[in-house]
Amino acid sequence: MTIDEIKNVILEIIQDIDDEADLDNLDPTEALRDQLDLDSMDFLDIVMELRKRYQIQIPEADYPHLATLDSCVNYLVPRLKAA
Amino acid sequence: MLHKSINGAGNRYNVVVIGSGLGGLTSANRLAKSGHSVLLLEHHHQLGGLATWFKRRGHIFDVSLHGFPHGMVKTCRKYWNRAIMDSIVQLKNIVFDNPQFSLTTTFDRQDFTSILINKFKISPVTINAFFNTVAAMNFYDDQSMSTRDLFEKFFPGRDDVHRLLMEPITYANGSTLEDPAITYGIVFSNFMNKGVFTFKGGTDHLIGMMTEELIRNGVTICKNSKVDRIVTEKGKVHGVLVGDRFIESDSVVSNSGILNTIYDLAGKDVFPAEFLDKVKTVRVNTSSCQVYIGIKKEEIIDDIGDLLFVSTAEKFSSDELLDLHTRSRTFSLYYPKTRPGHNRYTVVASMNGRFDDWIRLNQIKYEAEKQDMIERTLVDLERYIPGVREKIDWLEAATPKTIHRYTLHTKGTSFGTKFEGLDISRSIFKAVPGLFHVGSVGIIMSGWLGAINYGVIVANDVDGYVRAL
Numbered sequence: 001m002t003i004d005e006i007k008n009v010i011l012e013i014i015q016d017i018d019d020e021a022d023l024d025n026l027d028p029t030e031a032l033r034d035q036l037d038l039d040s041m042d043f044l045d046i047v048m049e050l051r052k053r054y055q056i057q058i059p060e061a062d063y064p065h066l067a068t069l070d071s072c073v074n075y076l077v078p079r080l081k082a083a
Numbered sequence: 084m085l086h087k088s089i090n091g092a093g094n095r096y097n098v099v100v101i102g103s104g105l106g107g108l109t110s111a112n113r114l115a116k117s118g119h120s121v122l123l124l125e126h127h128h129q130l131g132g133l134a135t136w137f138k139r140r141g142h143i144f145d146v147s148l149h150g151f152p153h154g155m156v157k158t159c160r161k162y163w164n165r166a167i168m169d170s171i172v173q174l175k176n177i178v179f180d181n182p183q184f185s186l187t188t189t190f191d192r193q194d195f196t197s198i199l200i201n202k203f204k205i206s207p208v209t210i211n212a213f214f215n216t217v218a219a220m221n222f223y224d225d226q227s228m229s230t231r232d233l234f235e236k237f238f239p240g241r242d243d244v245h246r247l248l249m250e251p252i253t254y255a256n257g258s259t260l261e262d263p264a265i266t267y268g269i270v271f272s273n274f275m276n277k278g279v280f281t282f283k284g285g286t287d288h289l290i291g292m293m294t295e296e297l298i299r300n301g302v303t304i305c306k307n308s309k310v311d312r313i314v315t316e317k318g319k320v321h322g323v324l325v326g327d328r329f330i331e332s333d334s335v336v337s338n339s340g341i342l343n344t345i346y347d348l349a350g351k352d353v354f355p356a357e358f359l360d361k362v363k364t365v366r367v368n369t370s371s372c373q374v375y376i377g378i379k380k381e382e383i384i385d386d387i388g389d390l391l392f393v394s395t396a397e398k399f400s401s402d403e404l405l406d407l408h409t410r411s412r413t414f415s416l417y418y419p420k421t422r423p424g425h426n427r428y429t430v431v432a433s434m435n436g437r438f439d440d441w442i443r444l445n446q447i448k449y450e451a452e453k454q455d456m457i458e459r460t461l462v463d464l465e466r467y468i469p470g471v472r473e474k475i476d477w478l479e480a481a482t483p484k485t486i487h488r489y490t491l492h493t494k495g496t497s498f499g500t501k502f503e504g505l506d507i508s509r510s511i512f513k514a515v516p517g518l519f520h521v522g523s524v525g526i527i528m529s530g531w532l533g534a535i536n537y538g539v540i541v542a543n544d545v546d547g548y549v550r551a552l
Contacts, residue, residue, distance in 0.1 A: 017161065041158070041161075041536060041539060041540075044539065044540060044543050045161065045539075047543065048113075048117065048542075048543045048546055051546060051547060051550055052117055052118065052546070052550075055550060057547055057550075057551060
């Protein structure tokens with residue numbers, strides 16, 4: 001997957017979790033949590049959805065990598081290369 | 084599919100869920116929705132665990148529907164469905180009445196702030212600092228500070244303030260002033276966010292809607308099916324035994340008590356010694372007593388509030404609340420608005436209690452203590468609803484023994500375990516691969532919202548395990 005494809009997947013999953021989330025004005029370098037009112041349960045939903053779609057296992061220790069949109073993408077690029 | 088016995092179960096599943104409390108139901112739903120084959124087994128003839136109800140002479144009594152935080156709205160939308168979410172309504176009149184103060188509140192940060200300023204004369208700076216401290220608490224934070232320390236830090240010597248802050252949470256999750264402050268702060272903050280909420284339609288309606296959703300998502304449900312044993316092979320979960328039926332599964336989620344799961348279902352032989360050493364330190368939490376009061380069909384009672392925290396004890400103490408003869412109780416009022424169409428009034432009084440106090444009584448003494456508890460409850464209720472005795476056509480009491488009979492929980496606990504149980508529950512699958520636990524543990528993973536959210540957290544662990552096989 002390309003960087004843009006991965007970015008779109010993340011945004012799509014977030015939109016599924018919260019259909020009222022304002023994704024157009026998202027700053028990719030700022031914490032998703034602060035901009036979108038996401039809580040720790042929402043991040044768990046993202047992890048479970050990524051596992052379902054791409055069989056990717058994200059250990060709890062790696063959850064901090066999911067903090068911003070950019071850090072999500074950077075973390076996922078090598079892991080979703082073949083997807 | 085919903086079956087009345089184990090005969091409806093197939094031979095093999097990705098996941099077997101033992102027990103249908105809110106945690107078990109939610110794990111089952113989440114895992115089925117995520118594409119796994121799921122079998123849900125319940126020993127009782129009714130689903131819901133402690134989220135339960137019973138019918139007597141036209142009355143429907145809710146056992147644990149007393150009020151939950153607003154977080155339930157988002158949780159139900161994401162992990163159940165919109166119809167369930169749309170049934171959530173606010174309980175606006177929360178009443179406190181004790182020798183130290185009497186007040187009515189919406190039980191949220193804004194209202195509590197103004198009460199603490201105006202009635203208790205606490206400075207806004209202190210109140211703000213207190214709220215910010217508890218709101219920032221996480222379960223992985225330092226747990227050396229007790230709730231008593233926390234209260235003394237912000238409101239030294241003010242046992243009236245301590246009572247206002249602590250009493251409702253003691254009823255909500257059985258915690259005491261000696262428990263880690265984080266267990267208090269997390270639960271209290273959840274409530275203070277927006278107040279107290281309930282389900283319009285009652286527990287039966289909620290569990291009915293959840294059952295429909297489970298069936299839609301393909302979960303096989305068998306009631307009257309008590310699991311005798313979790314079967315392991317080469318140290319990993321292999322399936323379950325229900326009577327003479329063996330059902331193979333990749334994983335088991337036990338929504339039984341954590342100690343029941345380890346000692347009775349899996350058996351201690353399958354766990355490493357160092358894990359068992361940690362298990363030995365787990366204290367089960369306390370239990371509850373209730374008195375169920377049904378009002379005659381033609382009678383009405385005035386609106387005296389939705390949830391009343393009442394006490395005639397001069398001062399608050401965790402021990403007084405647990406005493407066999409406690410003078411402190413909550414009244415949950417169910418007006419016709421609770422179940423539109425079923426126009427009846429019921430009142431449920433809840434008290435905390437110790438299993439050991441009730442189990443040591445002989446049958447005659449046990450029945451006598453139950454009658455005394457009903458009588459003390461009526462004396463209290465008459466202060467708020469004068470003449471209520473004449474309006475009642477059903478009275479019944481439940482004790483920790485009753486809770487034990489229906490839930491099978493070790494020592495009839497209605498609040499799971501103390502804090503140390505959380506780590507055991509969270510790490511059990513590292514001791515026995517494929518074995519997971521969901522249910523009230525660690526004080527914070529209890530109550531309706533805690534149980535459902537914990538069901539989601541555990542479902543994520545199970546999903547990770549099964550997909551990696």
